[in-house]
Amino acid sequence: MNADLTDLTHAPDTEQARFLKSLAEKSDGGSLRGDYTHADADYVVRQDCAAYTPAQHALWRDLYARQAALLPGRACDAFIANLAQMEAADGIPDFARTSALLSAATGWTLVAVPGLVPDKTFFEHLAARRFPVTVWLREPHEFDYIVEPDVFHDFFGHVPLLFDPVFADHLQQYGKGGLKAMRLNGLTYLARLYWYTIEFGLIETAEGLRAYGAGLLSSGGEIEQCLRSAIPRRIAFNAGRVMRTLYKIDSYQESYFVIRSFEQLFADTAPDFTPLYARLQTQAALPANTLLDTEVDRGPA
Numbered sequence: 001m002n003a004d005l006t007d008l009t010h011a012p013d014t015e016q017a018r019f020l021k022s023l024a025e026k027s028d029g030g031s032l033r034g035d036y037t038h039a040d041a042d043y044v045v046r047q048d049c050a051a052y053t054p055a056q057h058a059l060w061r062d063l064y065a066r067q068a069a070l071l072p073g074r075a076c077d078a079f080i081a082n083l084a085q086m087e088a089a090d091g092i093p094d095f096a097r098t099s100a101l102l103s104a105a106t107g108w109t110l111v112a113v114p115g116l117v118p119d120k121t122f123f124e125h126l127a128a129r130r131f132p133v134t135v136w137l138r139e140p141h142e143f144d145y146i147v148e149p150d151v152f153h154d155f156f157g158h159v160p161l162l163f164d165p166v167f168a169d170h171l172q173q174y175g176k177g178g179l180k181a182m183r184l185n186g187l188t189y190l191a192r193l194y195w196y197t198i199e200f201g202l203i204e205t206a207e208g209l210r211a212y213g214a215g216l217l218s219s220g221g222e223i224e225q226c227l228r229s230a231i232p233r234r235i236a237f238n239a240g241r242v243m244r245t246l247y248k249i250d251s252y253q254e255s256y257f258v259i260r261s262f263e264q265l266f267a268d269t270a271p272d273f274t275p276l277y278a279r280l281q282t283q284a285a286l287p288a289n290t291l292l293d294t295e296v297d298r299g300p301a
């Protein structure tokens, strides 16, 4: 499934060709995965379920079993309950089947994509309640860690909470906000919000701190680190503060931000961010391990 992106980058100077060229450059010679040759204008492809091998289904089962065993006491209740009803433990799932369940529950659907897609395309999908899921699965040697999102991260990590009505509305709102941020030079800030919530967010529950971010819930190591380690900071969520904060892409996070509920996340990210973006553009970004004088480190769960 390794695509030779260099072939595609000789295409005419279309928006898609420019995106593929940027991927090829980022991936240092075309090692970034994903076959974009059959992608449509929205970067959607057909999920070829018959092409997955028995070894790939076996790898999925191992990934699923390892991760599912880590969820009790670490993942929020909604994630655990929704994952169970998806019945996706036995092999790489058929997106169409899950999409039908999801559509009935919250009006979202899944679309298959070759891998990373441009920001604008990603936001357009979310704004239309479509969640892009990468079609390819990691290799066995990447069992514990993978740089790019694969089908396990996208499906296992992200899809269960799309069954939650409030979270589902929030993600659509985020997509609409992303399209707006592109016009306001706010993408850097909105990307930090996504990172510290949708990917690495923690939530306070009656039973204690739990993970709801997909990057945590699909990780064999950070799902424990984020809750129990004394090293990272755990700070009450504040949208403006989060959008000012740098994040780590090559190690565990140094700070996590804690919401009280998905309703809070939805409400706190609903306002027009135009004045906030303007203010953030005048402020220096905060290092990932910052604790402000006004903040309290909540400590481990």
Ligand SMILES: [Fe+2]
Pocket (backbone or CB within 6 Å): 149, 153, 154, 157, 158, 199, 214, 215
């Ligand atoms: Fe993700």
